[in-house]
Structure formats: structure tokens, C-alpha cells
Amino acid sequence: MKRILNEMKLRLNATSSNEAVARACISAFVAELDPTVEELCDIRCAVSEAVTNSIVHAYRDRDARTPCYIYISARLYDNREVTVEVADTGCGIEDVARARTPSFTTGEPSERCGMGFLVMENFTDSMSVKSRPGKGTTVLLRKYLKP
Numbered sequence: 273m274k275r276i277l278n279e280m281k282l283r284l285n286a287t288s289s290n291e292a293v294a295r296a297c298i299s300a301f302v303a304e305l306d307p308t309v310e311e312l313c314d315i316r317c318a319v320s321e322a323v324t325n326s327i328v329h330a331y332r333d334r335d336a337r338t339p340c341y342i343y344i345s346a347r348l349y350d351n352r353e354v355t356v357e358v359a360d361t362g363c364g365i366e367d368v369a370r371a372r373t374p375s376f377t378t379g380e381p382s383e384r385c386g387m388g389f390l391v392m393e394n395f396t397d398s399m400s401v402k403s404r405p406g407k408g409t410t411v412l413l414r415k416y417l418k419p
């Protein structure tokens with residue numbers, strides 16, 4: 273049975289300045305397991321894509337006065353497993369399978385290339401997406417660090 277070594281919960285405003293905050297926090301948190309530079313970069317990159325999605329897509333129809341949040345929960349386990357959940361309470365995704373298709377984007381074609389989910393998948397050991405239209409989206413990232 274794996275044991276939890278450490279847990280973190282973070283609520284951030286869904287603003288682009290918080291992409292860097294999320295990356296910094298997750299790096300500091302994972303450092304306890306002494307990851308390789310490559311492992312750390314992978315985790316930072318995957319988390320960054322998930323957080324950016326919540327910032328860019330989840331709250332696209334909200335007015336500027338309504339506070340919008342991103343919820344990050346991370347765990348370290350004694351089998352060197354790292355899990356990071358990135359959740360929002362935004363618009364949700366109608367068709368998750370379609371959204372995960374490489375090059376699919378509902379964003380500005382000049383700014384987005386529809387590669388975020390592919391990056392999250394490639395830089396982790398598993399990635400799952402749960403979403404309910406009108407309720408929000410949760411992305412669960414899992415990575416096993418080398419012994």
C-alpha cells in the first residue's frame with residue numbers, strides 16, 4: 273500500500289500571471305522527492321498546460337467582475353508517484369475525446385495550436401480529463417519518478 277508523503281492544495285485566480293505561480297509552487301512541492309531536471313521540466317510543463325487551459329478556455333464567457341478560480345491539489349507518495357489535479361468551475365468541455373484530438377482548438381487559431389492535451393499526455397505517465405458542460409473541468413496528471 274502506498275503512503276502519502278505530502279499534500280498541497282492551492283486556489284489561484286484564473287489570471288495569466290498565475291501560470292508562473294503554479295509552475296513555481298509545483299516545482300517547490302515536488303523538490304522533496306529529488307526529481308531529475310527532466311522529470312521536473314515534464315511536470316512543470318504538463319501542469320502549465322492544464323492551468324493555461326483553465327485560464328484561457330474555462331472562463332472565456334465570464335465578465336471581468338466575477339472571480340474565477342483554479343484549484344490545484346498535489347500529492348507525493350512514498351512509491352515516488354506524483355499526482356496533480358487541476359480543476360476549474362468554468363464552461364466545461366462538450367466532447368472530451370474530440371478536445372483531446374491533436375490540433376483541435378476552440379481558441380484563436382493565431383494563438384492556440386490544440387496541442388495542450390497531447391503535451392500533458394506525453395510528459396506524464398497518465399492523464400485523465402473529467403468535464404461537465406456548464407460545471408467545470410478536472411484534469412488529473414500522474415507521474416512516477418525514477419527510483
Ligand SMILES: Nc1ncnc2c1ncn2[C@@H]1O[C@H](COP(=O)(O)OP(=O)(O)OP(=O)(O)O)[C@@H](O)[C@H]1O
Nearest residue numbers: 325326329330371377378384385386387388389409
Ligand atoms: N479547462 C477547460 N475548460 C474548457 N475547455 C477546455 C479546457 N481545457 C481544454 N479545453 C478545450 O479543449 C481544447 C483543446 O485543448 P488543448 O490544450 O489541447 O489545446 P488549446 O488550448 O486549444 O491550444 P494550445 O494548448 O496548443 O495552446 C481547447 O481548445 C478547448 O476547447
Ligand SMILES: [Mg+2]
Nearest residue numbers: 321325388389
Ligand atoms: Mg491548451
